[in-house]
Amino acid sequence: MDLAIGIDIGGTNTVFGLVDREGNCIAEGSIKTDRHExxxxxxxxxxxxxxxxxxxxxxxxxIKGIGIGAxxxxxxxxxxxxxxxxxxxxxxxxxxxxxxxxxxxxxxxNDANAAAIGEMIYGAAKGMKDxxxxxxGTGLGxxxxxxGEMIYGHDGFAGELGHTIxxxxxxxxxxxxxxxxxxxxxxxxxxxxxxxxxxxTEEDSILKNYKPEEITSKLIYEAxxxxxxxxxxxxxxxxxxxxxxxxxxxxxxxxxxxxxFGGLALAGEYIFKPTxxxxxxxxxxxxxxxxxxxxxxIVGKNAAVLGASAxxxxxx
Amino acid sequence: MDLAIGIDIGGTNTVFGLVDREGNCIAEGSIKTDRHExxxxxxxxxxxxxxxxxxxxxxxxxIKGIGIGAxxxxxxxxxxxxxxxxxxxxxxxxxxxxxxxxxxxxxxxNDANAAAIGEMIYGAAKGMKDxxxxxxGTGLGxxxxxxGEMIYGHDGFAGELGHTIxxxxxxxxxxxxxxxxxxxxxxxxxxxxxxxxxxxTEEDSILKNYKPEEITSKLIYEAxxxxxxxxxxxxxxxxxxxxxxxxxxxxxxxxxxxxxFGGLALAGEYIFKPTxxxxxxxxxxxxxxxxxxxxxxIVGKNAAVLGASAxxxxxx
Numbered sequence: 220m221d222l223a224i225g226i227d228i229g230g231t232n233t234v235f236g237l238v239d240r241e242g243n244c245i246a247e248g249s250i251k252t253d254r255h256e257x258x259x260x261x262x263x264x265x266x267x268x269x270x271x272x273x274x275x276x277x278x279x280x281x282i283k284g285i286g287i288g289a290x291x292x293x294x295x296x297x298x299x300x301x302x303x304x305x306x307x308x309x310x311x312x313x314x315x316x317x318x319x320x321x322x323x324x325x326x327x328x329n330d331a332n333a334a335a336i337g338e339m340i341y342g343a344a345k346g347m348k349d350x351x352x353x354x355x356g357t358g359l360g361x362x363x364x365x366x367g368e369m370i371y372g373h374d375g376f377a378g379e380l381g382h383t384i385x386x387x388x389x390x391x392x393x394x395x396x397x398x399x400x401x402x403x404x405x406x407x408x409x410x411x412x413x414x415x416x417x418x419x420t421e422e423d424s425i426l427k428n429y430k431p432e433e434i435t436s437k438l439i440y441e442a443x444x445x446x447x448x449x450x451x452x453x454x455x456x457x458x459x460x461x462x463x464x465x466x467x468x469x470x471x472x473x474x475x476x477x478x479x480f481g482g483l484a485l486a487g488e489y490i491f492k493p494t495x496x497x498x499x500x501x502x503x504x505x506x507x508x509x510x511x512x513x514x515x516x517i518v519g520k521n522a523a524v525l526g527a528s529a530x531x532x533x534x535x
Numbered sequence: 536m537d538l539a540i541g542i543d544i545g546g547t548n549t550v551f552g553l554v555d556r557e558g559n560c561i562a563e564g565s566i567k568t569d570r571h572e573x574x575x576x577x578x579x580x581x582x583x584x585x586x587x588x589x590x591x592x593x594x595x596x597x598i599k600g601i602g603i604g605a606x607x608x609x610x611x612x613x614x615x616x617x618x619x620x621x622x623x624x625x626x627x628x629x630x631x632x633x634x635x636x637x638x639x640x641x642x643x644x645n646d647a648n649a650a651a652i653g654e655m656i657y658g659a660a661k662g663m664k665d666x667x668x669x670x671x672g673t674g675l676g677x678x679x680x681x682x683g684e685m686i687y688g689h690d691g692f693a694g695e696l697g698h699t700i701x702x703x704x705x706x707x708x709x710x711x712x713x714x715x716x717x718x719x720x721x722x723x724x725x726x727x728x729x730x731x732x733x734x735x736t737e738e739d740s741i742l743k744n745y746k747p748e749e750i751t752s753k754l755i756y757e758a759x760x761x762x763x764x765x766x767x768x769x770x771x772x773x774x775x776x777x778x779x780x781x782x783x784x785x786x787x788x789x790x791x792x793x794x795x796f797g798g799l800a801l802a803g804e805y806i807f808k809p810t811x812x813x814x815x816x817x818x819x820x821x822x823x824x825x826x827x828x829x830x831x832x833i834v835g836k837n838a839a840v841l842g843a844s845a846x847x848x849x850x851x
Contacts, residue, residue, distance in 0.1 A: 370686075
């Protein structure tokens with residue numbers, strides 16, 4: 220049986236799986252992304268893990284290639300370039316680095332593009348020709364499909380919604396500029412929002428029991444489930460900024476749906492409700508109440524891993 | 536010889552032409568867009584003008600259809616919907632209205648999409664697969680081509696860059712919201728900027744010799760050519776806001792080039808220079824100094840009319 224290796228390189232974790240053509244994950248695993256100073260060491264650790272799994276496979280399995288989703292990934296060049304949420308700076312040719320360990324073809328794209336392909340083939344965007352996927356992880360990634368085709372753009376970098384500027388002179392971003400969307404609508408963004416709110420609010424909050432460096436998006440999610448006012452306001456503000464950016468995105472791309480994916484999207488209604496409300500509030504009249512805001516339908520699996528693996532089928 | 540009728544419905548003027556497959560304009564003309572309260576009267580006046588021209592044509596010419604570019608035009612439905620810069624409100628089925636006067640097929644799209652098709656076939660975007668066109672007229676329109684295909688979106692309304700919000704609580708827009716790009720980067724936008732500046736500046740300015748209602752973008756252009764400080768600052772501010780919005784557009788769509796078109800783009804370096812400078816200033820590092828900012832190459836002709844006429848060839 221044919222298998223593809225799908226790898227999703229995130230700011231914190233790198234998740235991988237061996238996936239068949241129907242999207243079934245035969246084996247999976249993960250390693251920490253940020254443990255090695257040298258990117259070659261990271262690729263080696265990941266390759267060792269994969270080779271261990273491959274060595275244990277029955278003969279009936281035949282691996283056809285490696286698909287990789289990574290932040291700031293370039294589909295045309297196989298590179299990751301100046302990714303603010305990875306510790307390795309500059310231009311890294313991941314496709315070449317993996318080819319030192321494997322003889323399979325290696326195809327790489329933006330992590331959100333990989334997730335978009337996953338949702339299109341196996342998930343919430345099945346049958347859709349025009350949609351946007353937004354991944355709310357350590358940063359904010361996006362992938363954008365029009366006329367049934369992934370939009371890579373001239374340079375292979377299309378879909379950097381996380382680096383559209385939403386506030387003039389806003390929060391400092393890892394990319395060197397100020398006010399980028401991902402500084403507000405992401406796991407790290409909501410932590411910054413809570414820290415700002417805790418400094419100025421008189422409200423009682425569970426989150427005041429923690430040191431600033433202990434606050435995580437998970438903790439904020441736990442607090443909001445207990446009705447914590449500061450956590451609620453933080454989700455409302457996050458949804459407001461995200462809704463604003465999505466309304467602008469709709470004006471440009473007129474999608475059938477926007478799919479939210481990634482850690483922060485798992486907060487469910489706490490993030491979907493304000494995002495939808497403010498998206499409609501900011502929406503141009505001709506698009507009002509027309510664009511669906513959907514959760515990923517790849518439950519219990521990783522859409523980016525599935526999508527990354529699907530890159531192999533699309534290219535073989 | 537086959538001819539197509541191309542019509543560009545603008546906020547102020549409606550321009551039309553009879554165009555052959557090579558983009559040669561055999562005959563052309565224009566009427567005022569805003570003279571009739573009833574849209575049927577407008578379509579009748581335009582049809583009468585066209586029929587006069589058609590009646591005078593040699594037998595060798597064979598008209599194959601009508602292509603229309605219009606603000607808020609919907610390619611799928613042949614309608615113009617809630618166009619803030621036209622006096623007719625609500626949903627207008629222009630394709631149907633024209634069919635009452637002609638037996639040819641009628642195809643309609645957004646005015647900027649029509650211009651994009653014109654530039655792609657006959658102008659500055661020849662051979663490009665990924666580009667954006669921005670029309671700076673009464674309002675601001677945009678058309679957006681990816682993978683060599685016009686992006687209409689799910690609803691047929693993609694490309695409403697003029698209605699992306701660039702300032703929270705900014706200038707009131709005709710669409711009912713605040714802070715839309717077209718309230719800053721358009722012929723009417725630069726007039727608003729000058730009026731604001733004249734109210735607060737101590738600087739000497741030729742423009743102070745005029746009543747507020749007399750200020751036009753043409754007058755501002757004449758003033759800037761004479762080195763008028765207020766006019767210069769107005770072009771700088773317009774370029775800043777437009778450059779900001781274009782940098783955000785690049786992050787999403789990664790185009791090879793952005794083409795500026797329409798009345799305000801005719802101001803040449805006075806608008807291109809600040810727009811390019813601020814676009815690069817606001818640009819995400821991976822796109823810096825890569826995206827061309829070009830003027831329309833359809834000189835002395837109307838790209839939207841050519842593009843609208845080309846809709847006929849694409850559909851016949």
